[in-house]
Amino acid sequence: MDLGFIGLGRMGGAMAGRLLDAGHHVVVFDVQASACExxxxxxxxxxxxxxxxxxAASIVFASLPQPRVVRxxxxxxxxxxxxxxxxxxxxxxxxxxxxxxxxxxxxxARNIASIEAPVSGGIKGAREGKLSLMVAGPxxxxxxxxxxxxxxxxxxxxxxxxxAGQTMKxxxxxxxxxxxxxxxxxxxxxxxxxxxxxxxxxxxNASTGRNSATQDKWPRSVLPxxxxxxxxxxxxxxxxxxxxxxxxxxxxxxxxxxxxxxxxERTVSTLGADSDxxxxxxIVESDSGLxxxxxx
Ligand code: NAD
Numbered sequence: 001m002d003l004g005f006i007g008l009g010r011m012g013g014a015m016a017g018r019l020l021d022a023g024h025h026v027v028v029f030d031v032q033a034s035a036c037e038x039x040x041x042x043x044x045x046x047x048x049x050x051x052x053x054x055x056a057a058s059i060v061f062a063s064l065p066q067p068r069v070v071r072x073x074x075x076x077x078x079x080x081x082x083x084x085x086x087x088x089x090x091x092x093x094x095x096x097x098x099x100x101x102x103x104x105x106x107x108x109a110r111n112i113a114s115i116e117a118p119v120s121g122g123i124k125g126a127r128e129g130k131l132s133l134m135v136a137g138p139x140x141x142x143x144x145x146x147x148x149x150x151x152x153x154x155x156x157x158x159x160x161x162x163x164a165g166q167t168m169k170x171x172x173x174x175x176x177x178x179x180x181x182x183x184x185x186x187x188x189x190x191x192x193x194x195x196x197x198x199x200x201x202x203x204x205n206a207s208t209g210r211n212s213a214t215q216d217k218w219p220r221s222v223l224p225x226x227x228x229x230x231x232x233x234x235x236x237x238x239x240x241x242x243x244x245x246x247x248x249x250x251x252x253x254x255x256x257x258x259x260x261x262x263x264x265e266r267t268v269s270t271l272g273a274d275s276d277x278x279x280x281x282x283i284v285e286s287d288s289g290l291x292x293x294x295x296x
Contacts, residue, residue, distance in 0.1 A: 001025070003148070004057030006050055006073055006080070007093070008035040010230055011119065012063030014126035015092065015152050019061075020044055022151045027056045054083020059090065059145060065235060067095040067242070075106040088141050090115045090149070092133075094235075096170065096242035097163025100136070104162035113141035116162070117149055118169035120176075123230040129153055134172070136165035170243035174257055176212055177240050177277070181260045183213035184281040187222075188288050191296050198223055217278050225293075227276040234273025237264040 001024050005016040008030040019026050020042045028036050029047045036046050047053045050073050054060055060080055064070045070093050074080045080089055089107060091100070091114070104114040115137035125131040131153030135142060138160055149155045158164040186209065190200045201223060204214040221229040240261045247254045267280050282292035 001059065001148070002027070002057045002085075004028070004047075004053035004060035004080075005044075006030070006053060006060065006062045007064040008039060009063065009065070010123050011092070011126050012061075013039065014123055015061070015063060015119075015131075016044065017042060017127070018129050018151050019148065024148075027053050029053050049078065050080055051078045051082055054080040054086040056085065057083075058085045058087040059148065060086060060088070061090045061092055063092045064095075065093070066238060067093075067099040070095045071099055071102060074103050081107060081110055081112065086112055088113045088115060088145060090117050090145060092117050092119055092152075094118045094169050094173065094239050094242070095166060097166045097246060100166045101162040104137070113138050114162070115141055115145055116165040117155065118166055119153065120169065120172050121153060125153060132156060134158055134165040134168040136161060136163065167246060170239060170246055173236070173239040174243040174254075174260070177236055177260050177264065177280075178256055179211040179213040180217055180278060180280050181263050181284075183211065183218065184284040187218070187281070188284050188290065188295075191285075191290065192288060197296050221276065221278045222281050227279045227282070229276050229278045231277045232273060233264060233267045233271065233275045233277045233279060236277040237261070237268050237273075240264055 003019055003024050003026045005026055005028045008016055008028055016026055016039055026044045027047050028039055028044045029050055030036050074089055080086055100116045107114045117133045117135045119131040119133050121131035133149055133153055133155040135155045136158045158168050201214055201218045204210050217229055221227055244254055244257055244261055263280055267283050271279050285292045285295045
């Protein structure tokens with residue numbers, strides 16, 4: 001099948017690779033030409049623009065950093081919407097329910113179906129085809145793209161209402177970010193009391209405090225002090241902000257969510273938007289008088 005893929009970053013590169021490995025023709029575009037290089041070696045064709053992708057492929061995936069970038073790439077001047085062959089857009093980015101609704105309305109006016117399919121599972125899940133995908137969109141289009149999406153992982157169809165998949169994803173990411181923040185606090189208490197961090201993680205993972213941070217983030221990226229899990233704190237902040245906005249619109253007060261947003265804002269302002277989201281731990285350590293370069 002002739003597919004298009006826009007945004008070949010950490011997640012997009014791995015997902016486009018799986019579509020190529022499954023035997024599809026994939027035409028790719030990224031504003032950073034270097035992001036496409038590894039995929040060309042695996043058979044991808046590079047397009048010169050977003051528009052060229054939608055002239056060449058009837059089904060186009062996007063995995064882009066910010067909601068406004070998704071909106072511009074899909075609906076903006078010389079965007080996907082003007083492509084000659086385009087029939088279905090699949091947004092794999094975490095862009096929030098408002099952008100999902102805008103894409104659905106804008107594309108429907110041109111007879112193009114909009115499928116939102118934000119993903120969870122990180123770079124490892126993307127490489128191995130083990131993501132979970134929270135899908136929403138018109139049922140007929142969903143049935144058509146289902147085999148493609150199953151190449152990337154396990155889809156959960158959340159219904160036809162635009163935003164249903166995005167809202168599910170924001171809830172998931174709020175919980176994931178909270179797990180990192182509260183694990184950072186708990187671990188720092190133990191370190192200051194003289195406990196061994198590796199032993200603490202072993203105990204937590206055999207006890208009721210275990211969570212995605214104790215099971216994955218600490219063993220892979222915090223205990224070894226590599227802070228390289230693969231998700232930028234700027235993007236994590238974007239997700240938590242989108243979730244807080246969604247909660248406000250629905251009248252749900254977020255005591256814990258607001259605190260996590262504040263910690264992420266400090267992580268981004270202190271360590272930069274490109275720092276890994278696991279670096280939230282360093283902020284908690286510094287606040288506690290520890291040296292994040294030698295905390296234990
Ligand atoms: P990334 O920054 O690594 O990749 C984004 C890519 O988009 C980059 O290669 C960038 O050059 C490209 N890009 C930016 N503007 C563009 C434009 N106008 N046209 C074409 N290409 C453009 O980000 P990522 O970590 O791969 O995340 C992508 C999306 O997936 C985000 O919405 C993120 O929230 C979501 N996500 C990421 C992870 C993760 O673990 N990294 C997990 C789940 C979901």
